[in-house]
Amino acid sequence: MRLSQYLITTSKEVPKEAKCISHKLMLRAGLIMRFAAGIYSYLPLGYRVLAKVTSIIEEEMNQVGAHQLLLPFVQPAELWKKSGRWGNYGEELVRFKDRKEADFVLGPTHEELITQLMKHQINSYKRLPLTVYQIQTKFRDEPRPRAGVIRTKEFLMKDAYSFCQSEKEQMTIYEKMKQAYERIFSRCLLNYRLVEADTGPIGGERSDEFIALAPLGEDRIVECEECEYVAKLEKADTGFPTSGDRCPLCKSKIRIKRGIEIGHLFWLGEKYSRSLKATFLDRMGKERYFVMGSYGIGVSRLLAAIIEQNHDEEGIIWPKEIAPFQAAIIATSPETFKVAQEIYLRLRRGGLDILWDDRDLSPGVKFNDADIIGIPFKIIIGNTFLKESKIEIKTRREKTTVKVKKDVVFQKMKELVQNAK
Amino acid sequence: MRLSQYLITTSKEVPKEAKCISHKLMLRAGLIMRFAAGIYSYLPLGYRVLAKVTSIIEEEMNQVGAHQLLLPFVQPAELWKKSGRWGNYGEELVRFKDRKEADFVLGPTHEELITQLMKHQINSYKRLPLTVYQIQTKFRDEPRPRAGVIRTKEFLMKDAYSFCQSEKEQMTIYEKMKQAYERIFSRCLLNYRLVEADTGPIGGERSDEFIALAPLGEDRIVECEECEYVAKLEKADTGFPTSGDRCPLCKSKIRIKRGIEIGHLFWLGEKYSRSLKATFLDRMGKERYFVMGSYGIGVSRLLAAIIEQNHDEEGIIWPKEIAPFQAAIIATSPETFKVAQEIYLRLRRGGLDILWDDRDLSPGVKFNDADIIGIPFKIIIGNTFLKESKIEIKTRREKTTVKVKKDVVFQKMKELVQNAK
Numbered sequence: 001m002r003l004s005q006y007l008i009t010t011s012k013e014v015p016k017e018a019k020c021i022s023h024k025l026m027l028r029a030g031l032i033m034r035f036a037a038g039i040y041s042y043l044p045l046g047y048r049v050l051a052k053v054t055s056i057i058e059e060e061m062n063q064v065g066a067h068q069l070l071l072p073f074v075q076p077a078e079l080w081k082k083s084g085r086w087g088n089y090g091e092e093l094v095r096f097k098d099r100k101e102a103d104f105v106l107g108p109t110h111e112e113l114i115t116q117l118m119k120h121q122i123n124s125y126k127r128l129p130l131t132v133y134q135i136q137t138k139f140r141d142e143p144r145p146r147a148g149v150i151r152t153k154e155f156l157m158k159d160a161y162s163f164c165q166s167e168k169e170q171m172t173i174y175e176k177m178k179q180a181y182e183r184i185f186s187r188c189l190l191n192y193r194l195v196e197a198d199t200g201p202i203g204g205e206r207s208d209e210f211i212a213l214a215p216l217g218e219d220r221i222v223e224c225e226e227c228e229y230v231a232k233l234e235k236a237d238t239g240f241p242t243s244g245d246r247c248p249l250c251k252s253k254i255r256i257k258r259g260i261e262i263g264h265l266f267w268l269g270e271k272y273s274r275s276l277k278a279t280f281l282d283r284m285g286k287e288r289y290f291v292m293g294s295y296g297i298g299v300s301r302l303l304a305a306i307i308e309q310n311h312d313e314e315g316i317i318w319p320k321e322i323a324p325f326q327a328a329i330i331a332t333s334p335e336t337f338k339v340a341q342e343i344y345l346r347l348r349r350g351g352l353d354i355l356w357d358d359r360d361l362s363p364g365v366k367f368n369d370a371d372i373i374g375i376p377f378k379i380i381i382g383n384t385f386l387k388e389s390k391i392e393i394k395t396r397r398e399k400t401t402v403k404v405k406k407d408v409v410f411q412k413m414k415e416l417v418q419n420a421k
Numbered sequence: 422m423r424l425s426q427y428l429i430t431t432s433k434e435v436p437k438e439a440k441c442i443s444h445k446l447m448l449r450a451g452l453i454m455r456f457a458a459g460i461y462s463y464l465p466l467g468y469r470v471l472a473k474v475t476s477i478i479e480e481e482m483n484q485v486g487a488h489q490l491l492l493p494f495v496q497p498a499e500l501w502k503k504s505g506r507w508g509n510y511g512e513e514l515v516r517f518k519d520r521k522e523a524d525f526v527l528g529p530t531h532e533e534l535i536t537q538l539m540k541h542q543i544n545s546y547k548r549l550p551l552t553v554y555q556i557q558t559k560f561r562d563e564p565r566p567r568a569g570v571i572r573t574k575e576f577l578m579k580d581a582y583s584f585c586q587s588e589k590e591q592m593t594i595y596e597k598m599k600q601a602y603e604r605i606f607s608r609c610l611l612n613y614r615l616v617e618a619d620t621g622p623i624g625g626e627r628s629d630e631f632i633a634l635a636p637l638g639e640d641r642i643v644e645c646e647e648c649e650y651v652a653k654l655e656k657a658d659t660g661f662p663t664s665g666d667r668c669p670l671c672k673s674k675i676r677i678k679r680g681i682e683i684g685h686l687f688w689l690g691e692k693y694s695r696s697l698k699a700t701f702l703d704r705m706g707k708e709r710y711f712v713m714g715s716y717g718i719g720v721s722r723l724l725a726a727i728i729e730q731n732h733d734e735e736g737i738i739w740p741k742e743i744a745p746f747q748a749a750i751i752a753t754s755p756e757t758f759k760v761a762q763e764i765y766l767r768l769r770r771g772g773l774d775i776l777w778d779d780r781d782l783s784p785g786v787k788f789n790d791a792d793i794i795g796i797p798f799k800i801i802i803g804n805t806f807l808k809e810s811k812i813e814i815k816t817r818r819e820k821t822t823v824k825v826k827k828d829v830v831f832q833k834m835k836e837l838v839q840n841a842k
Contacts, residue, residue: 007488007551009542033538036497036523041538044488044553051489067428067465068472072575073494073558074527076457096517098574099562102457106495106527117454117462121430130428132465137494137558141520153519154493 001325002344003357007044010369020216022304023148025316029373031303038145038153045373046303048324050156053302054135056187056321057158060180066131066160071113073137077103079112083275089201092140106139111272111294114161118290119278125165128280128290129173133160135299147216149300150260156299163290165282167269170291174265177295181210181263184297188306189319189421192262193221195232204268204294211259212305219259226252260305261298268292316374317397320420325355327393327413328370332363332382340381343391343409347379350410352417371396376420379409397421422746423765424778428465431790441637443725444569446737450794452724459566459574466794467724469745471577474723475556477608477742478579481601487552487581492534494558498524500533504696510622513561527560530623532693532715535582539711540699546586549701549711550594554581556720568637570721571681577720584711586703588690591712595686598716602631602684605718609727610740610842613683614642616653623715625689632680633726640680647673681726682719689713737795738818741841746776748814748834749791753784753803761802764812764830768800771831773838792817797841800830818842 009030017034018024026032031046042050058068077095080086085093086105094106107113114132122130138157145152160177164170178194185192190212197209209232211219220233224247233256243255273279273289282288310317320326327347331340337358344356355375357366363382370378380392390403393412397420404412430451438455439445447453452467463471479489498516501507506514507526515527528534535553543551559578566573581598585591599615606613611633618630630653632640641654645668654677664676694700694710703709731738741747748768752761758779765777776796778787784803791799801813811824814833818841825833 005486007542007548007553030542033541035493035534035537036525039493039495039497041493041534042491043538043542044490047490050491065426069465069468070463070471070577072456072460072462074460074560074575076460091520094517094519096515098515099512099564104457113456113462116456117464120454121428121451121464127428132428139495143520154495156491 001355003355004359006355008369008373009043010372018148020147020150020308021311022150022214022216022307025307025311025372026148026304029316032149038142038151040149040152040154040300045324049303049318049322050299052322052324053188053299054156054158057135057184057297057299060184060187061133061158061160064131064176064180066133068134069132070134070136071107071110071117073107073139075105075107075110075113077105079116079276080105083112083272085112085201092142092201094139094141107136108138108140109294109296110134110159111161111268111292112276115272115276115278115290115292118163119273119276122163122280125280125282129162129164129169131160131162131173131177133158133295148304150216150304151218152300155301158297158299160295162293162295164293165280165288165291167291170267170293174267174293177265177293178208181265181295181297185210185212185262187319187321188302189310190262190305191309193223193230193257193259195221195230197232197264198234199266203271204266206267208265209261210263212262212309213257213259214305214308215258216308217258217260219261221257221259222254223257224250224252224254226250229254260301260308262302262305263297264295266294266296268294311374314368315372318374318376320376320417323374323376325375326353326417327355327377327379328366328375329354329356329379330363330366330370330381332380333386336381336385339385339406343379343381343406346410347413350414352410352413377413377416379413395420422776424776425780427776429790429794430464431793439569441568441571441729442732443571443635443637443728446728446732446793447569447725450737453570459563459572461570461573461575461721466745470724470739470743471720473743473745474609474720475577475579478556478605478718478720481605481608482554482579482581485552485597485601487554489555490553491555491557492528492531492538494528494560496526496528496531496534498526500537500697501526504533504693506533506622513563513622515560515562528557529559529561530715530717531555531557531580532582532623532689532713533697536693536697536699536711536713539584540694540697543584544701546701546703550583550585550590552581552583552594552598554579554716569725571637571725572639573721576722579718579720581716583714583716585714586701586709586712588712591688591714595688595714598686598714599629602686602716602718606631606633606683608740608742609723610731611683611726612730614644614651614678614680616642616651618653618685619655620687623685623687623689624692625687625715626692627688629686630682631684633683633730634678634680635726635729636679637729638679638681640682642678642680643675644678645671645673645675647671650675681722681729683723683726684718685716687715687717689715732795735789736793739795739797741797741838744795744797746796747774747838748776748798748800749787749796750775750777750800751784751787751791751802753801754807757802757806760806760827764800764802764827767831768834771835773831773834798834798837800834816841
């Protein structure tokens with residue numbers, strides 16, 4: 001991409017409304033723009049990152065045999081009345097009437113719809129187990145949207161649902177999904193904890209939450225300093241324990257960490273299949289309720305969590321799989337423009353995703369922009385090229401520099417990208 | 422994909438509610454499921470097709486330098502009040518209040534939001550022209566949803582917006598976009614016409630519409646039997662002309678065709694930039710309004726249009742770029758199961774997207790399923806294999822058969838896919 005033809009709008013000013021680092025950096029790097037409280041748009045640069053994260057999630061979901069589909073965002077209220085959530089989901093559920101006075105809701109989650117779908121599509125145990133997922137916009141009328149895309153009203157979510165004939169079968173899928181989540185969050189270079197959690201408005205028998213550690217997080221995690229003990233404090237648990245209290249397992253000291261919920265697994269059992277009368281015929285020809293699980297990842301929120309853990313004074317440091325571009329080419333003087341162009345075309349032909357900063361601006365501005373938006377490598381054609389005919393490649397994360405001849409730049413870049421985090 | 426592990430739900434019954442061929446076939450092939458009038462879900466097979474069409478659109482949009490982004494689906498009413506459409510869009514616009522009594526709308530289109538975005542992101546002519554697009558769910562409270570996904574309340578749309586400094590610059594983009602649309606619809610194997618049309622609730626100075634010819638279409642197209650003359654009759658034009666009337670250009674006979682609107686280009690000019698006060702500084706430092714265009718493609722509707730033009734008695738015939746799978750492997754007797762598996766693994770390793778029908782069902786059922794869901798090739802391991810050690814490859818569209826030895830099946834399939842429509 002030639003930057004002169006792209007939409008990049010970085011800013012040096014720290015926006016007043018932003019309190020936490022990810023929110024500040026997402027605004028300063030020009031990834032998002034706010035339209036109302038908790039309602040954001042993703043600018044082209046932000047969308048690129050969102051699409052990369054989405055691809056990782058799709059790959060890992062497909063890998064465990066989940067099939068992608070798309071459910072409606074606007075849902076008939078009838079199904080919510082059957083499940084009982086029409087009455088008890090609370091004010092976060094947006095309800096409206098269409099022109100014919102029929103009740104609808106904006107989907108905050110999709111358990112009712114997917115259960116209804118399977119009720120009509122699957123009638124025999126022979127088709128089970130079956131896991132499906134979608135990546136879709138959700139809406140929850142949050143009372144207090146905060147911290148940029150961490151707590152919003154509208155957000156992108158990956159929601160998966162599994163349908164099984166037995167608890168045992170369901171357990172296998174639940175564990176497979178847990179492992180898929182671990183791979184997803186590792187590829188995002190996230191430091192996270194897996195803890196048991198409340199089931200909340202989704203309901204069901206148990207739930208497990210993935211929490212990315214971050215100082216701004218709303219979730220409080222208790223960890224033992226010595227053993228493997230880790231737990232989440234629910235909102236009701238106020239005041240205790242505090243750092244310095246003792247671990248319930250080994251009596252060593254505990255510490256309290258904060259974190260952001262990035263993934264949630266729900267063991268639903270028969271909650272929704274019973275209320276919506278969704279059954280299949282088992283091996284003996286007997287009608288039985290589906291045993292279900294549901295599995296969410298807050299896709300937009302994931303970007304903020306990654307930034308919280310991957311940044312420095314200069315800006316974002318994207319993991320290589322998520323960076324909007326793999327490298328930025330910067331020529332520091334007009335006489336190296338042609339060389340920059342030649343390298344740009346060569347790298348692009350080789351399949352690398354390159355941002356060539358061809359704007360008529362000072363090298364300083366270009367370096368700062370590449371740093372704040374978090375590009376993993378800067379390919380600099382400057383004084384070193386004029387003096388020694390060598391191109392400098394700087395890594396964003398490790399801040400190391402290598403010098404290479406022009407004709408091996410592609411080879412070197414491939415190697416660096418391969419070995420990068 | 423092994424079919425035994427996939428969700429495919431074909432049906433022989435013609436659903437009562439479906440009047441037109443695409444609606445019938447989409448339900449019978451198990452691509453979609455209805456949740457309410459005009460509100461559908463895409464089952465895994467339908468989603469695969471939707472994703473293929475989406476990829477084609479993304480490729481062609483990126484090709485003409487449009488940058489993908491994502492705007493919010495739920496929009497603050499404030500901007501609609503500024504543009505005047507809050508009052509005059511009519512009942513198709515869903516309005517609701519959030520918990521703080523603020524007004525919002527469900528996005529039926531996004532001119533207001535993108536204009537507001539550019540107003541804040543772009544201040545100089547140096548950044549122009551700029552074209553952006555998104556692929557996103559829209560909602561319009563249609564009074565009469567009909568014909569499956571052809572006229573729905575919720576649908577997937579590609580909407581692009583261009584921002585220019587002058588009418589001349591805008592003209593270049595408008596023409597480029599027209600050409601991109603022609604490539605998209607050609608890759609979808611659509612027979613279409615390009616006609617001038619009303620601007621409707623989007624407004625602006627002129628508009629051009631792409632209409633796919635189909636008997637069920639709501640749009641009436643007048644074509645001359647001799648010259649290039651083609652035009653669209655607006656709803657107000659009732660009763661005339663009729664087939665047999667004379668062409669206004671060459672006086673030959675005209676005929677009336679029906680069609681489905683699949684794409685629409687709007688020359689907006691300064692309509693939205695004026696009402697939302699969106700300006701940039703020109704070369705002379707003078708403040709000027711953006712000259713805008715907007716460009717839509719009804720993505721979900723496109724599937725129906727493709728089916729209307731690409732089907733036979735047995736079912737859908739997908740163009741190769743859109744088919745959910747490139748080929749289906751069918752073994753007609755248990756003794757060829759191992760060979761089927763071997764071929765499946767070989768083709769998959771070679772990068773082909775294959776559906777292996779490994780279900781314990783009769784060959785007839787498998788042939789019918791592959792045909793109705795529109796898979797371009799059937800790879801049959803049956804009597805011919807047992808007698809002559811040869812595998813049959815049948816093409817769905819041309820209904821031709823070739824016989825090949827097992828070890829050249831991959832080579833032959835690659836060649837057939839390459840040359841297919």
